[in-house]
Amino acid sequence: MMNRLKFALAPLALALSLSGTMAMAQAVQSPIAATSALLTVTAEGKTARVPDLAVFNAGVTSQGQTAGAALTANSVDMNRVIAALKKAGIADKDIQTSQISLNPIYGQPVTQPNGMVVQEPRIVGYQATNTVSIRSRDIKNFGNVLDALVAAGANQVSGPSFQLADPSSANDEARVSAIKTARARADLYARAAGLRVVRIVSISESGGYSSPQPMYTRAMKAESDSTPISAGEVEASVSVVVQFELAP
Numbered sequence: 001m002m003n004r005l006k007f008a009l010a011p012l013a014l015a016l017s018l019s020g021t022m023a024m025a026q027a028v029q030s031p032i033a034a035t036s037a038l039l040t041v042t043a044e045g046k047t048a049r050v051p052d053l054a055v056f057n058a059g060v061t062s063q064g065q066t067a068g069a070a071l072t073a074n075s076v077d078m079n080r081v082i083a084a085l086k087k088a089g090i091a092d093k094d095i096q097t098s099q100i101s102l103n104p105i106y107g108q109p110v111t112q113p114n115g116m117v118v119q120e121p122r123i124v125g126y127q128a129t130n131t132v133s134i135r136s137r138d139i140k141n142f143g144n145v146l147d148a149l150v151a152a153g154a155n156q157v158s159g160p161s162f163q164l165a166d167p168s169s170a171n172d173e174a175r176v177s178a179i180k181t182a183r184a185r186a187d188l189y190a191r192a193a194g195l196r197v198v199r200i201v202s203i204s205e206s207g208g209y210s211s212p213q214p215m216y217t218r219a220m221k222a223e224s225d226s227t228p229i230s231a232g233e234v235e236a237s238v239s240v241v242v243q244f245e246l247a248p
Contacts, residue, residue, distance in 0.1 A: 031201055036247040037193075038201065041185050043240055045178030048233040049170050054142050056159025057098060058085075058149050059131030067102055067126045074128035077153045084152035085134060088145045094135035101129045131156060137165065143226035162231050170236035175205070182242040190246050201243040 032038055060077040064070035085095055105127050110119035136142050142160070149157060164170060183197070190197050 032198075032245045033247065036198065036245045037195065039186055039189055039244045039246050041182045041189075041242050041244065043178045043182035043185060043242065044237060045174040045176065045181060045240070046235055046237045047170050047173040047177065048235050049164055049167075051162035051164060051231050051234045052137065052139060053163045053165045054136040054139055054160040054229075054231070055133065055163060056136070056157065056161070057131055057133055058154045058158075059099070059129060059156040060153055061127060061129045061155055063105065063125055063127050065125050067128075070126040070128040071102060074130050078130040078132075081149060081152045081154045082132070084148045084154075085132075085145070088148045089138060089141060090134060090136060090145065094137065096133045097130070098133040099129065099131040103127050129156070136160070139229070139231050142231075143229045146227045146229075160229075162234055164234060164236075167236055171238060174236045174238040175240070178205075178238050178240040179203070179242070182240055186242070186244040186246075190244075193246065195246040195248060198245040198247045201245050203243075204241045206239045206241075 058081065060074055060081055062070055062074035062077050064073050082095060086092070103126065104123040105125040106121040107124040109121045134145075136145055139162075146157060186197050
């Protein structure tokens with residue numbers, strides 16, 4: 001009899017527990033007064049900065065009759081390129097190997113006048129490639145860095161991506177702008193509805209600095225005798241979702 005009573009009380013306890021949890025969830029989801037309205041506003045804040053960091057890739061592709069010869073030649077060429085980077089003012093911490101590859105080079109197939117292939121392509125050599133990712137912290141000297149790379153034997157260069165070394169202050173400025181925009185919109189909606197903004201209920205954020213494409217409105221030119229570089233500006237963007245309580 002006692003066991004049956006325990007089993008009978010268990011569903012009741014679970015039901016009471018669930019109802020209590022649901023009541024708490026409803027209380028959390030209804031943080032405003034019964035006579036108030038909840039307004040959700042999405043706003044974006046932006047700010048522009050002149051970049052102080054250029055990230056790019058550079059490397060050397062070398063060839064040899066054997067795989068070992070190609071790698072050896074590539075090592076010699078790449079050591080010369082890295083030495084040129086350091087001489088141009090790039091720190092060791094800003095040079096990172098990003099890719100090393102070794103691939104066979106195939107010759108042309110031998111064909112007869114009628115087009116029939118009588119000999120499949122054969123390996124005639126090997127090609128080795130070594131690429132590094134570079135962070136240049138002196139934008140004004142960036143053109144000279146590129147020139148030094150090419151002079152040292154680099155035959156692959158891609159980039160740059162202009163960035164901010166520390167985007168925190170730009171992001172904070174964008175946050176302030178986003179909140180101001182959200183509040184202005186909330187005031188507008190409240191006035192239109194004959195209400196007033198009582199308080200901010202919640203704030204959530206998305207976005208942030210992500211190294212966008214530069215806007216060529218303010219260009220920083222390199223020296224005239226080096227490769228011309230226009231850094232422009234980069235933009236930090238933050239989107240916020242703000243909930244306001246509106247009341248009569």
